[in-house]
Amino acid sequence: MEKSSKNLNWKEKLHEIIYEADTKEGKLFDVVLLFAIIASIVLVMLESIESFDEKYHYFLNVSEWIITILFSIEYILRVVSIKKPLKYIFSFYGIIDLLSTIPKYLSFILVDSHSLVALRALRLLRVFRILKLARYVGASNKLLVALRASRAKIAVFLFFVVIVCIILGTIMYMVEGEENGFTNIPKSIYWAIVTLTTVGFGDIAPQTPLGQLIASVIMILGYSIIAIPTGIVSSEMTKNHTELDSNTQSCKSCATENHKDKAAYCYHCGSELNA
Structure with missing residues (x-):
């Protein structure tokens, strides 16, 4: 049976909020994250405008640091809340999340490397999960199969x-x-x-x-x-006319998403989804 939200421990509750969009808290987290990503990209674009940067450099720098710290905390929480951290760290989204976090820190060593934070645009790929467009996720999977x-x-x-x-x-x-x-x-x-x-x-x-x-x-x-x-x-x-009915549920062990509706086990690692 699926555990009630009240009976979840802090790791499971954290995993539900960060990795899934089925709850009010999870959807709110993802929407806030989406706006933070967009804000970060806009800041990088404005910083590339020399006249604007000269006038508001301090504001842009502080704002970018705030967002970078928030992303760093988010990345750590993603690693902590999953049973098999390496599965997430070396996954596609795990690598993108890391690459979107480190450029600002690299700016201490490499000049102008902070511009690489534009890689955060790749994180917008989560928009399908954030908006819970399961039917579009299924359609995208069908397109990938065809390709x-x-x-x-x-x-x-x-x-x-x-x-x-x-x-x-x-x-x-x-x-x-x-x-x-x-x-x-x-x-x-x-x-x-x-x-x-x-x-x-x-x-x-x-x-x-x-x-x-x-x-x-x-x-x-x-x-x-x-x-x-x-x-x-x-x-x-x-x-193949079969519609791939997928949902936003994320495996607590390996963070694999896009499981079929009513699936009991992860198709990637075999872990029980509702354990």
Whole structure:
């Protein structure tokens, strides 16, 4: 049976607040954390504006230190409240949380390293859990499954695109020559990639009629191949119509999230979820 909130010890209660969004306290904690992350990112952006930094440097510095200390306390509490701390420390979110905490401390050793706190933007990935959008979490899991299933096809497609760019770049080098900016084959391949992806920086442009004809073909080809990876992933997604019903429950042992509804055990470490 699931333990009542009143019967939880302080570690379990702390874990419920920090790692889960099913309770009022847990959701409040995550919303406050979300605003702190956004505030920190805004502070870094304002600090990069020289005129603003000169006028409000003290305020920006103190504010950033306050947020850094709060994040440091939060990180320690996350480690303390879990049964297997190393599982969290070396997890994706654990590494992101650490990287978002240490830059300000590194500023004592490395100049301008505090700008790395912009990495805190990655913590906004928790927004799905914070807002308890379980159906979107399930949809994102379905997309990841489709991407994994189609990775071989996408790899073959990308390999084909690379070969096409090498061939077309070499042809353009032969057609246009150095006098028109195609000074070597690597630079010509760079032009082919830029043109095929429809970016078109305009630093190199074909001058001969044949070169312009080839460039036109490449641009049309670029538009046609954009849809291929999307089609590959879409076909994989249609193969599995089963909705992955996930929730925000976090394992007390390894901090793994996105468990299926009514799951009794963690799919990663096997620990009982409601123990």
